[in-house]
Amino acid sequence: MNGSKGSNGPGDPGGPAPIWPPLTPAERAVAIEVLTNGPTSRSEIARRLGMSGGSLTRLAKPLIDSGLLLEGLTPVATAGQGRPGRPLDIVTDPWHFVGLKITGETVYGVVTTLKSTVVRREDRKLGSAEPEAVAEAAHSIVRTFAEEFPHLAGIGVGLAGSVRERSVAVDSPYLGWKGVSFAPLLEELTGLPVVVENDFAALVEAETWFGSGRGLDRFAVLTIGAGIGYGLVINGEPVRPSDGYRGTAERWILDPSGPLTPHGERGSATAMLTVQSIEYQVRAATGSTVRYEEILDLARRQDPAASRVIGEAARALGILIANIYNFAMPQKILLAGEGVGLMDVAGSAVLDSVDAHRNPHSDPVNLETKVSDFHDWARGAAVLAIQVLVLGDGAGG
Amino acid sequence: MNGSKGSNGPGDPGGPAPIWPPLTPAERAVAIEVLTNGPTSRSEIARRLGMSGGSLTRLAKPLIDSGLLLEGLTPVATAGQGRPGRPLDIVTDPWHFVGLKITGETVYGVVTTLKSTVVRREDRKLGSAEPEAVAEAAHSIVRTFAEEFPHLAGIGVGLAGSVRERSVAVDSPYLGWKGVSFAPLLEELTGLPVVVENDFAALVEAETWFGSGRGLDRFAVLTIGAGIGYGLVINGEPVRPSDGYRGTAERWILDPSGPLTPHGERGSATAMLTVQSIEYQVRAATGSTVRYEEILDLARRQDPAASRVIGEAARALGILIANIYNFAMPQKILLAGEGVGLMDVAGSAVLDSVDAHRNPHSDPVNLETKVSDFHDWARGAAVLAIQVLVLGDGAGG
DNA sequence: GGACTTACTTCTATGTGGAAGTTAATGTGG
DNA sequence: CCACATTAACTTCCACATAGAAGTAAGTCC
Numbered sequence: 001m002n003g004s005k006g007s008n009g010p011g012d013p014g015g016p017a018p019i020w021p022p023l024t025p026a027e028r029a030v031a032i033e034v035l036t037n038g039p040t041s042r043s044e045i046a047r048r049l050g051m052s053g054g055s056l057t058r059l060a061k062p063l064i065d066s067g068l069l070l071e072g073l074t075p076v077a078t079a080g081q082g083r084p085g086r087p088l089d090i091v092t093d094p095w096h097f098v099g100l101k102i103t104g105e106t107v108y109g110v111v112t113t114l115k116s117t118v119v120r121r122e123d124r125k126l127g128s129a130e131p132e133a134v135a136e137a138a139h140s141i142v143r144t145f146a147e148e149f150p151h152l153a154g155i156g157v158g159l160a161g162s163v164r165e166r167s168v169a170v171d172s173p174y175l176g177w178k179g180v181s182f183a184p185l186l187e188e189l190t191g192l193p194v195v196v197e198n199d200f201a202a203l204v205e206a207e208t209w210f211g212s213g214r215g216l217d218r219f220a221v222l223t224i225g226a227g228i229g230y231g232l233v234i235n236g237e238p239v240r241p242s243d244g245y246r247g248t249a250e251r252w253i254l255d256p257s258g259p260l261t262p263h264g265e266r267g268s269a270t271a272m273l274t275v276q277s278i279e280y281q282v283r284a285a286t287g288s289t290v291r292y293e294e295i296l297d298l299a300r301r302q303d304p305a306a307s308r309v310i311g312e313a314a315r316a317l318g319i320l321i322a323n324i325y326n327f328a329m330p331q332k333i334l335l336a337g338e339g340v341g342l343m344d345v346a347g348s349a350v351l352d353s354v355d356a357h358r359n360p361h362s363d364p365v366n367l368e369t370k371v372s373d374f375h376d377w378a379r380g381a382a383v384l385a386i387q388v389l390v391l392g393d394g395a396g397g
Numbered sequence: 398m399n400g401s402k403g404s405n406g407p408g409d410p411g412g413p414a415p416i417w418p419p420l421t422p423a424e425r426a427v428a429i430e431v432l433t434n435g436p437t438s439r440s441e442i443a444r445r446l447g448m449s450g451g452s453l454t455r456l457a458k459p460l461i462d463s464g465l466l467l468e469g470l471t472p473v474a475t476a477g478q479g480r481p482g483r484p485l486d487i488v489t490d491p492w493h494f495v496g497l498k499i500t501g502e503t504v505y506g507v508v509t510t511l512k513s514t515v516v517r518r519e520d521r522k523l524g525s526a527e528p529e530a531v532a533e534a535a536h537s538i539v540r541t542f543a544e545e546f547p548h549l550a551g552i553g554v555g556l557a558g559s560v561r562e563r564s565v566a567v568d569s570p571y572l573g574w575k576g577v578s579f580a581p582l583l584e585e586l587t588g589l590p591v592v593v594e595n596d597f598a599a600l601v602e603a604e605t606w607f608g609s610g611r612g613l614d615r616f617a618v619l620t621i622g623a624g625i626g627y628g629l630v631i632n633g634e635p636v637r638p639s640d641g642y643r644g645t646a647e648r649w650i651l652d653p654s655g656p657l658t659p660h661g662e663r664g665s666a667t668a669m670l671t672v673q674s675i676e677y678q679v680r681a682a683t684g685s686t687v688r689y690e691e692i693l694d695l696a697r698r699q700d701p702a703a704s705r706v707i708g709e710a711a712r713a714l715g716i717l718i719a720n721i722y723n724f725a726m727p728q729k730i731l732l733a734g735e736g737v738g739l740m741d742v743a744g745s746a747v748l749d750s751v752d753a754h755r756n757p758h759s760d761p762v763n764l765e766t767k768v769s770d771f772h773d774w775a776r777g778a779a780v781l782a783i784q785v786l787v788l789g790d791g792a793g794g
Numbered sequence: 795g796g797a798c799t800t801a802c803t804t805c806t807a808t809g810t811g812g813a814a815g816t817t818a819a820t821g822t823g824g
Numbered sequence: 825c826c827a828c829a830t831t832a833a834c835t836t837c838c839a840c841a842t843a844g845a846a847g848t849a850a851g852t853c854c
Binding site for chain 1: 756
């Protein structure tokens with residue numbers, strides 16, 4: 001309920017009120033630069049934003065005066081000679097943000113600072129996936145958070161499936177939702193602004209602002225879990241696929257003679273790489289049900305069936321990564337999700353496969369792996385709330 | 398020798414002199430907009446460039462005064478009501494540009510206007526691929542052109558292989574060149590500024606400025622000929638692969654059980670799609686040597702061997718196009734080169750294959766096919782000369 | 795201590811967006 | 825047929841943000 005700050009009821013015109021005072025685009029760019037990159041000197045900010053030093057003096061002044069930025073006392077440690085710069089840092093107090101990841105069984109929640117650092121976690125098992133039941137579980141989490149963090153600025157909600165206007169879950173297969181206006185529902189209960197988004201889109205935004213994609217021109221994200229997610233970020237802007245991140249990978253055939261599983265077409269990324277598909281393949285081969293983590297363990301210990309399945313998956317993943325490099329030409333690929341444990345066991349096989357399908361003359365592969373659990377997805381949703389509340393209304397799509 | 402305009406000898410500091418008077422970036426943007434899009438009203442230009450109408454009044458004035466732009470006499474035909482716009486057009490006189498495409502056997506040449514319209518063609522067979530012999534053949538073509546077009550502004554040269562600083566052919570396998578400084582050589586002979594570039598890169602630039610890629614955010618080019626070329630253009634800027642367009646496709650495995658040919662790995666794009674590979678496959682199957690165009694004819698008439706080879710190629714091409722769509726997400730793919738006759742014969746098979754490997758939910762395929770001969774490659778090189786001379790020195794690269 | 799380097803500030807010329815006004819067409823009602 | 829509203833292109837003018845130059849500050853290097 002957190003009534004103290006419940007100023008943004010549902011249906012407010014112009015979207016959630018920003019937590020920052022009204023800023024010009026240039027001022028906002030400076031603030032976001034500091035927010036996403038940590039304490040930075042004026043000259044460094046000017047360089048990154050492609051502005052003149054003079055402009056930064058002017059832009060920083062009102063931001064410091066209004067209490068949004070803070071000028072560091074100790075000069076920043078400089079590499080060489082010259083006058084050291086004075087770092088500017090952003091004031092994160094008093095705000096905190098809530099991120100929620102909704103699966104069919106559980107609502108995962110986190111509290112983060114403005115800089116997206118997770119400071120608290122909390123889950124609720126779901127008895128039912130009905131929107132009202134989910135909203136009540138979410139509300140319960142938020143109530144618990146609000147006791148400890150009275151200044152909650154907003155809530156980000158991530159879920160699988162397509163979402164419209166950061167508000168309506170148009171089609172969420174795992175939850176069985178179709179056209180559920182979840183944001184108003186939760187705003188009504190909590191009195192806080194709520195942003196709903198596809199969970200993968202939220203993770204991509206989080207990595208673009210605060211993670212591996214910071215400052216890159218071209219950046220790709222590939223997640224492996226219950227499904228495969230692929231996203232491309234160009235100049236800080238995610239390229240939104242027209243279908244809103246719906247099961248694209250089911251037709252990415254990586255090996256025409258690959259395994260046939262209940263998920264996706266024969267030899268597709270979905271059929272070869274998702275957690276379920278790998279578990280299915282081992283079950284089909286051995287007759288016994290083994291969980292994903294155990295399969296990785298078995299493969300590590302050279303178990304024949306597990307090794308074969310994991311080896312094929314590694315080769316397929318290499319092809320997939322090589323395709324991304326060949327055609328999207330990103331400067332970096334981030335590999336995330338629950339299913340990237342594969343890289344620990346068969347990382348070198350994956351890299352060999354990448355190299356076998358890439359041009360030998362081009363730059364080395366820049367691949368980053370980040371194992372992520374459901375709380376990381378929740379953090380992604382929190383970042384979306386941060387973006388919307390920091391930018392004001394019109395934060396993209 | 399066309400000595401009348403031979404003011405830019407080799408080694409001039411600051412690169413070739415622009416043919417336009419010194420312009421501010423905004424003025425240049427306006428001029429280029431008119432150059433690449435044809436006669437356009439001020440308000441339309443403002444909309445496209447994201448500027449205010451007021452700015453366009455200011456920017457257009459000096460451009461018209463200096464004689465670079467011309468205000469149309471007849472108002473542009475407007476759709477609805479309101480005051481009709483006055484079209485601005487660019488003055489192309491008196492300049493012409495030369496584009497040369499160099500293969501191992503022949504130098505292909507074209508003359509174009511500033512708007513890249515081809516107005517003249519001319520070839521020279523090569524006795525030898527030695528740089529001096531090639532330069533002499535090129536010089537001979539330019540001399541012929543100069544008789545008819547006295548105001549040649551510059552020469553663009555396109556060749557396969559990697560090129561440095563738009564001047565030095567670092568490595569050109571078909572010509573057997575390594576580290577040949579061809580631009581100075583030809584500048585010395587002709588007295589004209591010379592821009593050397595990888596032929597594919599030049600074609601991509603041409604399509605970005607004057608062709609299918611105009612005004613698109615994300616645009617991909619795929620060429621099929623003696624080799625496979627792939628390029629991605631983002632916001633009008635080609636993404637330059639770190640290897641400078643060297644045989645990337647030899648490891649793009651489209652069908653692991655595909656044919657093995659002398660070119661590229663088994664089932665690779667090179668092995669399945671290039672003109673040579675298709676000719677090789679038919680030769681291997683039938684024992685007789687048949688040329689590419691005849692193979693297409695045979696396939697059209699249901700000849701078994703030709704149909705099989707072309708059918709497999711069509712399926713492979715569909716996979717390749719689907720990959721590009723899936724991972725680079727361009728708004729349009731342009732298919733060009735000598736080997737796109739495949740689309741005439743097996744276009745529907747290609748499209749079926751594309752659809753089979755793409756997400757059924759996403760936007761329909763936006764594919765454009767443009768059969769191109771060597772003169773089209775020469776035109777691409779001419780566009781590069783236009784770009785460099787229009788932008789002045791620092792035109793990328 | 796002086797040369798040097800880099801960060802930051804101050805000042806000014808300039809390019810830009812936006813508001814308000816003008817012009818040239820179409821559409822509408824008497 | 826003519827007055828008047830409407831629409832959209834274009835012009836004029838002003839407030840203002842920006843780049844760039846010049847100056848000052850705060851360190852390192854020799």
